[in-house]
Amino acid sequence: MNKQPITINYQNWLEYDYNPFFVFGKHGEMLTLNQPAQFLISKVDPKTLYELAIAYASRDFGYKTTIIDLKFDVFSFFALTVGYESEDEIGIKLYQTPYLGPKKVISIKECEFTNIYHLLDLCIATATPRLKADFKKDIDPALPDFKLSQNEFVKVLTRTYESFEGSKEITTELKLKTGEFLQVTGKRFQILKLKVTGENRATSKDALIEEISSNINVFTNFNEKEAVLNIPLIL
């Protein structure tokens, strides 16, 4: 190997890394973080990340990488590295699961101008006979028509409702997110957040819902009692 001294600043490599990186003090206070980490802490409490670092740290001073599936809201990770060289600081780096990309993304040209309220009514009417639940709606009434692949979106929403089988009450919330954007083919679009909640939710169709959603640039996240669809408002 070349003996030439290296002058590049390693810190910048961490700063511009695709993966989030944090350094915590001995009481769990955050000392530093890189750019991707700033996005992550909008979705997960730093205390959770500190506890994760403690749980996966090596027994003695040093570095340890563990393969583990982690999911925080829309972020998913397949591994983490924890390192500490003193009692005062501990660092953690999380490795984002590679985004393989949808098999076939529907282009904006193929989308139709859509009245979202109409599609909501259709999906609720389709799900009602099977689920026999009380459907409640809490929706922003002033949304404009926007471009969406109607067939694919109806597939996503009907299957999302079906996942709430066994719930007595299913609530649909629809509102515009402020200050957040989704990027579709290089352009930024405002996000419509459609949240469905119920007492029970089956996860068996999550992968399918996620796959169809990604084809139409809709991003999903699920938990035990809710499903969220983030829809780009393409005008």
Next chain:
Amino acid sequence: MDNEFVASSPQMQEVKKLISLVRGISVNTIIMGDEGVGKSLVARLIMPNAIVVYGDKPEDVLKALKNFDEIIIEDFERLPNSDSLYMDGKKIVATSKKRIKDSTLDRIFGIKIDMAPLVERAEDVPVLIKHFFSKAKKELYIDGDIDMEGVAVDISSNCHSLKRACYHSILCSNISKDQLGSMMEEYFYTHLGESEDNYKIFLELFDSSIINANHRKFKSQLMMSYKMGINRNTLRKKILQLGKKLTDE
């Protein structure tokens, strides 16, 4: 085709609502249910101007997919290559008597409409009978009122068998003596057997009809024998010979 949606059951009101919601938007729909539940009618109400092709003729389906934007595929379950067909950018409404694979459903269809059989929506039977009678009267140029009580309700094939029963009933109640004579002649001619007891067989058919009609009208065997002008014992013997079980009302 009769494009009138006739139903009063809550299940069918839900289907009616779905038709109005899915009509006019680009959502692929599959309509599932037994024979005669009204799948084709619902498909045509969703897309009245679409070309109609059948699953057992895949070459027609291919041609339609190439040349048209709105396509109704009847008997989708019989389409052998449904997984390999490129349907993007088309609006498809399909009907199927059988359950189709989840993977096919997920790939093609936005919504699925399940049509319940008539046995699960009894409220629809009287309104359908009324509808079929009025349609039959118009088609067959029959004036005047018709007694709908006499129809032998048959919902074994849902609307198909019910419609047949209504038309049968209306034709029977309006038949002239000459028409009946020629119908019987035609029936006897096509059913003449090789055996040597044709006369006995057909006479039994004749006797059976006369006895049934008299029983429907006069209810008791005493009254029947009086009106038929035959001895009560002879009547009882004939009833036994024909293997009938008639109870006095």
